[in-house]
Amino acid sequence: MLWLWYQHNGKTTDRLVAEEAEITKTPNKREHDVLLSTGEQITIAKLCMCLNKLGYDAVSYTGWQIPIITNSVFGNARIQEINTKRIEEDLQNRKIVVIAGFQGIDEDLNITTLGRGGSDTTAVAIAASLNAERCDIYTDVDGVYSADPRVVKDVCKIETISYDEMLELASLGAKVLHNRCVEIGKKHNIPIYVKSTFEKESRGTLVTSNECMENLCISGVAKEDNIARITLIGKTNKIGRIYKVFSILADNNINVDIIVQAFGEHISKDISFTVKEHDLEETLEILNEHVKEFDIEEIKSSTGMSKVSIVGIGIANNPGVAATMFEVLYENNINMHMISTSEIKISVLVNSNVAETTLNAIHERFITKDTVSV
Amino acid sequence: MLWLWYQHNGKTTDRLVAEEAEITKTPNKREHDVLLSTGEQITIAKLCMCLNKLGYDAVSYTGWQIPIITNSVFGNARIQEINTKRIEEDLQNRKIVVIAGFQGIDEDLNITTLGRGGSDTTAVAIAASLNAERCDIYTDVDGVYSADPRVVKDVCKIETISYDEMLELASLGAKVLHNRCVEIGKKHNIPIYVKSTFEKESRGTLVTSNECMENLCISGVAKEDNIARITLIGKTNKIGRIYKVFSILADNNINVDIIVQAFGEHISKDISFTVKEHDLEETLEILNEHVKEFDIEEIKSSTGMSKVSIVGIGIANNPGVAATMFEVLYENNINMHMISTSEIKISVLVNSNVAETTLNAIHERFITKDTVSV
Numbered sequence: 001m002l003w004l005w006y007q008h009n010g011k012t013t014d015r016l017v018a019e020e021a022e023i024t025k026t027p028n029k030r031e032h033d034v035l036l037s038t039g040e041q042i043t044i045a046k047l048c049m050c051l052n053k054l055g056y057d058a059v060s061y062t063g064w065q066i067p068i069i070t071n072s073v074f075g076n077a078r079i080q081e082i083n084t085k086r087i088e089e090d091l092q093n094r095k096i097v098v099i100a101g102f103q104g105i106d107e108d109l110n111i112t113t114l115g116r117g118g119s120d121t122t123a124v125a126i127a128a129s130l131n132a133e134r135c136d137i138y139t140d141v142d143g144v145y146s147a148d149p150r151v152v153k154d155v156c157k158i159e160t161i162s163y164d165e166m167l168e169l170a171s172l173g174a175k176v177l178h179n180r181c182v183e184i185g186k187k188h189n190i191p192i193y194v195k196s197t198f199e200k201e202s203r204g205t206l207v208t209s210n211e212c213m214e215n216l217c218i219s220g221v222a223k224e225d226n227i228a229r230i231t232l233i234g235k236t237n238k239i240g241r242i243y244k245v246f247s248i249l250a251d252n253n254i255n256v257d258i259i260v261q262a263f264g265e266h267i268s269k270d271i272s273f274t275v276k277e278h279d280l281e282e283t284l285e286i287l288n289e290h291v292k293e294f295d296i297e298e299i300k301s302s303t304g305m306s307k308v309s310i311v312g313i314g315i316a317n318n319p320g321v322a323a324t325m326f327e328v329l330y331e332n333n334i335n336m337h338m339i340s341t342s343e344i345k346i347s348v349l350v351n352s353n354v355a356e357t358t359l360n361a362i363h364e365r366f367i368t369k370d371t372v373s374v
Numbered sequence: 375m376l377w378l379w380y381q382h383n384g385k386t387t388d389r390l391v392a393e394e395a396e397i398t399k400t401p402n403k404r405e406h407d408v409l410l411s412t413g414e415q416i417t418i419a420k421l422c423m424c425l426n427k428l429g430y431d432a433v434s435y436t437g438w439q440i441p442i443i444t445n446s447v448f449g450n451a452r453i454q455e456i457n458t459k460r461i462e463e464d465l466q467n468r469k470i471v472v473i474a475g476f477q478g479i480d481e482d483l484n485i486t487t488l489g490r491g492g493s494d495t496t497a498v499a500i501a502a503s504l505n506a507e508r509c510d511i512y513t514d515v516d517g518v519y520s521a522d523p524r525v526v527k528d529v530c531k532i533e534t535i536s537y538d539e540m541l542e543l544a545s546l547g548a549k550v551l552h553n554r555c556v557e558i559g560k561k562h563n564i565p566i567y568v569k570s571t572f573e574k575e576s577r578g579t580l581v582t583s584n585e586c587m588e589n590l591c592i593s594g595v596a597k598e599d600n601i602a603r604i605t606l607i608g609k610t611n612k613i614g615r616i617y618k619v620f621s622i623l624a625d626n627n628i629n630v631d632i633i634v635q636a637f638g639e640h641i642s643k644d645i646s647f648t649v650k651e652h653d654l655e656e657t658l659e660i661l662n663e664h665v666k667e668f669d670i671e672e673i674k675s676s677t678g679m680s681k682v683s684i685v686g687i688g689i690a691n692n693p694g695v696a697a698t699m700f701e702v703l704y705e706n707n708i709n710m711h712m713i714s715t716s717e718i719k720i721s722v723l724v725n726s727n728v729a730e731t732t733l734n735a736i737h738e739r740f741i742t743k744d745t746v747s748v
Contacts (some may be wrong), residue, residue, distance in 0.1 A: 016416070023423045031426070034434050035419035038412035042390070045409035049397045052405070060408050064438060065483050109439050 013039035029074035033103075033113045037063065040100035040119070047098050058096040061086065063103035063111070068122065070104035070112045076253065077104055077112035079121065079184075082129040099126060117178020124181040128188035135185070135192050137177070142196030143205035144169065144176050146220040151356055152363045158205050158219055165219045166192075166207045168311040168345045182207060218312035218321075218366045223359045225352055226277040227257070227305040229337060232287070233270050233298040241294050242271060245287070252286055254279050258307070258340040258349065272338065274349065277303050305337060306355035309347040310362055316343045321366075328361045387413035403448035407477075407487045411437065414474035414493070421472050432470040435460065437477035437485070442496065444478035444486045450627070451478055451486035453495065453558075456503040473500060491552020498555040502562035509559070509566050511551070516570030517579035518543065518550050520594040525730050526737045532579050532593055539593045540566075540581045542685040542719045556581060592686035592695075592740045597733045599726055600651040601631070601679040603711060606661070607644050607672040615668050616645060619661070626660055628653050632681070632714040632723065646712065648723065651677050679711060680729035683721035684736055690717045695740075702735045 016035055020027055027035075044060035051058035066086065070077035090097045101119030104112050114121055120137055127135035144166065145155040161169075163186035170179040176194055185192045185207060195204030234241065249256055259273040275283050280301060287299055315321045325346055329336060334357065338349035350358050390409055394401055401409075418434035425432035440460065444451035464471045475493030478486050488495055494511055501509035518540065519529040535543075537560035544553040550568055559566045559581060569578030608615065623630055633647040649657050654675060661673055689695050699720055703710060708731065712723035724732050 019420070020423065023420055024427050027423050028426050031419045031422040031434055034422075034436070035416060038415050038419075041412050041415075042409060045405045045412075046393070046397055048405040048408075049394065049401050052402050053398050060405055062408070062485075065485075111436075111439075 012042055030110055033074045033077075033111050036113050037100070037103040037111050040102050044098045044100045048096075051096055051098070056096050057094065058098055059090055060098045060100070062100045063122075064105040064109070066099060068104035068125075070106055070114070072106040072108070072110065072112065073253070074110075074112055076115035077106070079104060079114070079125045082125055084126075084129045087126070087130065114180075117180055120178050120181035121184065124184045124190055124192060127190045128184055132190060135190050137181075137192060137194050138197040139176065139194060140197065141176055141194075142199050142202040143194055144207075144220070146218075146367045147222065147359060147363045151223065152221070152360050154368045155363070156367060157203075159203070160206045160208060161219050162313060163207060163209060164344055165311050165313060168309065168342070169220055169222050176205075177207070217314065218310060220312075221308070221310050221359055221363045221367065223309075223355050224307045225355065226303075227274050227307055227349065228277045228280040228283075228301055228303045229272060229274050229305055229349065230280070230283060230287070231270060231272045231300040232294070232296050233300065234294075234296055241296075244290075245271070245294055246273075248286060248290060249275075249283060252282065254283050254286070258338050258347065260338050260340075274305070274307070274338065304352050305349050306352040306358075307347050307349055308355055308358045308362065309345050310366060311345045313344055315346060316341070322346050324365060325362060328365050329358065332357060332361050334358050334361075386416055404484055407448045407451075407485050410487050411474070411477040411485050414476050418472045418474045422470075425470055425472070430470050431468065432472055433464055434472045434474070436474045437496075438479040438483070440473060442478035442499075444480055444488070446480040446482070446484065446486065447627075448484075448486055450489035451480070453478060453488070453499045456499060458500075458503045461500070461504065488554075491554055494552050494555035495558065498558045498564055498566060501564045502558055506564060509564050511555075511566060511568050512571040513550065513568060514571065515550055515568075516573050516576040517568055518581070518594070520592075520741045521596065521733060521737045525597065526595070526734050528742045529737070530741060531577075533577070534580045534582060535593050536687060537581060537583060538718055539685050539687060542683065542716070543594055543596050550579075551581070591688065592684060594686075595682065595684050595733055595737045595741070597683075597729050598681045599729065600677075601648050601681055601723065602651045602654040602657075602675055602677045603646060603648050603679055603723065604654070604657060604661070605644055605646045605674040606668070606670050607674065608668075608670055615670075618664075619645065619668055620647075622660060622664060623649075623657065626656065628657050628660070632712050632721065634712050634714070648679070648681070648712065678726050679723050680726040680732075681721050681723055682729055682732045682736065683719050684740060685719045687718055689720060690715070696720050698739060699736060702739050703732065706731060706735050708732050708735075 013036060016039055020032065020035055041062050044062070048058040048060045066083055068079060069081040070079050087097050087099070099122065101122035102114050103118070104114065106112050123137060124135050143157045144161055145157055147155045149155045163182055166177060166182045167179050167186070170177050170182055177192065182192065184190070186209070189209055192207040193204055194207065196202050232245065246256060254275060257274045259271065280303065284299065284301060287296070310321065310325060322341065325348070329348065334350055334354050336348045336350060340347045348358070387410060390413055394406065394409055415436050418436070422432040422434045440457055442453060443455040444453050461471050461473070473496065475496035476488050477492070478488065480486055497511060498509050517531045518535055519531055521529045523529045537556055540551060540556045541553050541560070544551050544556055551566065556566065558564070560583070563583055566581040567578055568581065570576050606619065620630060628649060631648045633645065654677065658673065658675060661668070661670070684695065684699060696715065699722070703722065708724055708728050710722045710724060714721045722732070
């Protein structure tokens with residue numbers, strides 16, 4: 001049997017970021033990664049020393065020592081290949097292998113970091129490379145809940161959740177697991193067990209391919225703040241504009257979330273979409289550079305919005321879920337700016353000042369009241 | 375024109391060592407190097423960010439990125455090879471290249487550190503690999519002095535000193551430059567210019583192959599504390615004992631300094647030598663294991679001794695130097711335990727409680743009074 005443990009350690013990294021901020025607010029991205037990667041390197045060495053002290057034979061590896069090959073997007077690199085030769089040799093010799101997460105090297109031997117959720121991503125990627133039975137992630141929460149316990153009352157811990165549901169919850173602001181690591185888990189079918197570092201007795205949440213057998217299982221609700229909405233008002237319904245807008249934003253690594261294009265007669269030339277607030281300024285700059293090319297008449301934007309979502313297998317086949325959700329919002333006098341649906345989720349964009357109310361109302365209606373079905 | 379700058383940065387490393395000590399007093403040596411090497415990695419990234427901020431194009435490299443290949447003696451590795459390809463390309467592109475000192479990798483890609491003086495050593499080794507015109511070392515003192523200014527009054531700064539004299543001064547406890555870096559400078563004939571980071575106007579000291587043209591130039595005096603003396607009293611004058619004793623100590627990486635074997639009738643079977651006090655315990659353990667093999671009757675040791683030395687080209691050809699030195703000690707009622715001489719130095723072992731007095735008395739007689747000649 002073979003599995004991987006992973007434990008977060010953010011304090012050193014936080015200190016490095018603070019020290020960097022004293023030097024510059026706009027660090028060279030390559031040097032930023034050289035700096036930040038030391039945090040996990042310090043951790044692996046110390047962890048091995050602790051394990052040695054307890055009598056275990058442990059050996060540490062940095063990203064470049066494995067090596068974990070990534071692309072060259074500093075600060076947000078993607079893992080491309082992991083060489084498991086040294087890991088497998090050490091495991092066969094009964095050693096505990098401690099690998100620095102969050103880091104890799106590109107083809108030119110530059111140090112890269114994986115960005116948010118990078119440590120979890122490394123753990124699951126290594127588990128996948130080793131064909132591990134399971135990847136255990138020890139973190140500061142004891143599992144995945146039906147909603148953020150700091151915001152919503154009476155939340156329930158989820159014992160088992162599918163990759164897809166977890167992906168929706170992760171990308172919707174439930175900060176337990178980053179969606180990149182869940183994607184790798186799904187792709188290679190590695191079960192991910194999320195568990196508390198601090199509460200030994202507590203059971204965690206297992207993320208697997210096992211789907212809910214019921215007709216409808218609502219897994220949870222989630223909220224993401226600091227969303228900005230941009231609306232492009234077009235002169236004409238120019239062919240290819242949507243493609244061009246979103247491909248140029250993708251080239252600039254700006255993640256666009258909800259996209260709405262209404263095809264009614266009088267608004268057919270407009271596109272609305274959301275980005276994270278901290279990307280808004282750059283997004284507007286890029287769009288303004290291409291106003292003529294895209295044949296855009298006006299660019300409108302608004303901030304201070306939140307996305308509230310409900311996630312569960314079978315939502316698409318249960319029109320009642322959307323209806324009930326909109327009813328809850330109506331009852332609470334909450335205005336929706338955008339709506340987005342998928343197979344397993346429904347998201348609405350609301351003003352941030354009513355986001356918590358929205359989240360609680362939806363959680364109460366779907367989870368606290370009825371637990372798994374509407 | 376091409377040269378290298380180097381600046382010490384010990385704070386981060388000090389903190390890492392303190393954090394390590396909280397975990398274990400006997401860290402695994404490989405992991406110790408993984409931990410310690412992060413200090414310089416943090417520094418190179420930050421330095422590049424500072425240079426960027428000033429408008430310069432700078433790029434950082436860790437030891438493994440160059441790579442700087444060393445042997446596998448963790449904590450005290452020796453540089454074996456430096457690949458200058460990336461450095462030369464970057465320099466040709468007018469970039470400032472910032473390289474982490476003190477670290478390298480062995481053939482199995484393990485991280486190694488170079489031990490005391492490792493950062494200076496890296497700087498001079500890179501200068502040698504690049505055939506640089508000079509290596510500038512920016513440090514916390516503004517040059518090499520005729521003695522430690524904290525201990526001796528009226529010291530003079532040395533403008534130019536030969537590699538050999540600097541080697542003697544370095545190994546004798548003048549902590550400006552470690553002897554490993556001076557050895558590399560000598561071997562590859564790279565002038566080393568030691569200069570203050572903080573006092574821009576001050577001229578430093580140049581270490582070169584240029585020798586003093588005078589008949590005798592006393593460069594300086596130096597003191598090294600925490601010396602232990604060991605005396606092996608033998609049953610017989612066994613052939614090969616000296617060879618065996620010192621080769622087994624060398625195998626255990628114990629540096630032996632002054633060795634005295636008197637060949638008078640009644641003491642011909644004894645050997646005395648000095649080691650650093652922190653090596654004493656291990657040295658005695660090793661010797662005790664081999665008491666029979668070496669035919670040793672008794673092992674005596676004493677601590678609390680200091681080595682005081684005078685360094686200058688031409689000392690060997692000026693018997694008056696030794697005589698004057700012994701006269702100074704006699705006048706000050708200072709007892710000598712051992713004497714060692716070389717081409718360019720005379721060292722005496724005295725009790726540590728009179729070491730400062732000895733140093734001052736010698737400095738006053740040779741340097742303050744007569745400046746360069748006796």
